[in-house]
Ligand code: ATP
């Protein structure tokens with residue numbers, strides 16, 4: 001008996017490794033208490049069936065060493081402690097065994113550990129997949145593409161010192177032997193406004209600071225740069241140019257070397273970095289206001305931009321201060337005022353950076369491309385920007401949160417679908433259960449003609465003088481009384497909060513977010529004056545000119561708006577993911593201060609709620625808490641029955657049946673499916689486990 005008590009108290013002390021084994025599985029308190037116990041014992045991973053829940057430890061727990069990798073290699077999912085390596089290994093084996101494309105969907109709020117998880121899983125796949133000649137080359141490239149993408153696409157925010165400011169879906173392609181032979185990255189909406197503006201305590205993209213800290217003096221001189229970032233306008237908007245957790249100088253070396261490995265020529269690297277340098281100088285172009293005409297105060301920065309981008313200085317200068325207007329078939333050069341010129345300068349900086357980023361991703365893709373055409377199957381890793389709520393939320397947060405909403409929908413549909421499918425294929429009865437489907441919120445945002453994006457686009461197309469406020473008025477009329485929309489007219493009846501006249505609020509699955517519409521039209525239109533495009537087309541910097549092809553100037557079609565582009569690419573992504581077999585990692589941030597060992601129950605409760613973890617658990621527990629393939633179950637418990645010990649030579653299913661009889665399971669406690677045993681309540685299993693330990 002002592003042994004049983006001992007076993008129970010171990011469970012009490014460190015919690016259960018799979019939430020389905022919680023007795024009180026409907027209680028959020030019990031759920032959080034289990035997370036807390038495990039977190040305190042540095043057990044940061046816990047399963048909900050096949051889903052991994054991960055709590056960011058904010059310290060190195062030596063969880064990703066080669067020895068750890070060996071524990072998970074080729075081992076059945078539930079046979080080793082919960083880990084993202086188990087997920088990676090399981091995906092890899094399913095891909096080979098079932099010949100199906102796989103994807104791993106990683107979600108959670110900013111700072112919860114998505115990017116770290118995706119990198120560790122990629123490393124696992126690189127190390128633990130089949131070796132064959134020539135694959136090391138591709139493995140190195142896959143892994144080294146990360147520091148490059150992070151340098152250009154990540155930044156320090158209030159929430160995370162290394163926050164992803166773009167969405168990334170990276171797939172690794174394997175040949176029929178299971179060796180990695182290529183990869184491909186899809187990138188989503190970079191938060192380019194960060195190039196020109198950062199909130200207090202935040203930085204621009206890492207690469208700017210890396211360049212200044214890490215370039216040798218010669219390179220800095222070539223780029224006309226000084227080492228200190230504080231003196232540059234674009235780099236110091238957030239009054240935070242140094243971050244204690246970041247070594248910009250060392251990171252620059254890593255990025256520089258990585259670029260070389262991923263096939264960038266010396267020339268390309270220099271061109272790329274000179275674009276980065278040119279943007280720094282562009283930020284220092286300031287304008288005077290002479291009446292209504294903007295003039296350039298100091299010619300030096302423009303001169304430097306022109307030299308770095310290798311485009312004629314007069315053309316650039318004119319494009320920054322004038323705009324060509326076509327009236328009655330005639331071209332007129334109209335001067336810009338000070339504000340308009342500053343706006344044009346910022347639009348140019350954002351466009352150049354954004355296009356350079358896309359170019360970079362394409363270039364990486366070329367280097368990762370599998371030239372032999374013997375790709376068989378893929379494992380994709382999705383790492384996007386997490387759900388975010390700031391004091392002020394704008395168009396960027398609207399897009400990011402919409403993306404999270406779509407991902408949540410995919411999660412709901414796929415987990416429910418796969419549960420149902422499993423019951424069906426195992427020949428076991430399934431009763432559908434009720435759950436919250438956030439499709440209603442996705443529709444509110446993206447439905448054709450009626451959704452927020454459609455209304456925004458319509459307003460952007462309107463002749464006359466549409467403004468952010470006219471858009472908001474239209475939106476309020478069109479949406480009317482929607483359970484997930486709060487208009488400033490009525491205020492929030494639930495929270496009794498009033499909204500400013502430029503705000504609306506969405507009740508996201510993850511919580512309420514109040515958006516300010518200021519800037520929505522502008523950011524959605526994302527126009528770059530033609531004069532500036534023409535100037536960029538003149539550039540002799542090959543990277544720049546390939547980002548601004550002359551053909552674009554002849555294109556009479558109105559460019560697709562930012563929100564619609566984003567919506568389309570997200571829906572394409574969803575279609576890809578729907579065809580693949582998904583695994584999930586749900587990341588949780590334990591506290592708001594990036595502190596190791598601190599477990600903030602309020603913050604965590606909120607995430608548990610919005611990640612839908614209780615619901616997920618409920619679905620998993622709706623029928624049977626525990627299920628295992630017959631072989632695995634028999635192997636573990638065969639010693640509990642004299643008919644199956646030491647070996648059972650009949651069909652595993654029959655062996656399991658004998659085991660159940662000898663354990664005196666009651667009929668309503670379990671079911672025997674086609675390939676697996678299903679056990680209804682954890683206590684049945686605990687009794688078996690305890691008997692096993694006696
Ligand atoms: P965002 O949405 O802002 O991109 P994210 O979910 O990708 O956030 P990460 O960048 O992965 O968050 O993690 C934030 C930081 O937390 C990391 O830089 C690292 O310091 C720490 N961290 C995350 N996961 C782990 C882990 N498994 N072990 C140790 N530290 C971690």
Ligand code: MG
Nearest residue numbers: 114115163164
């Ligand atoms: Mg990230």
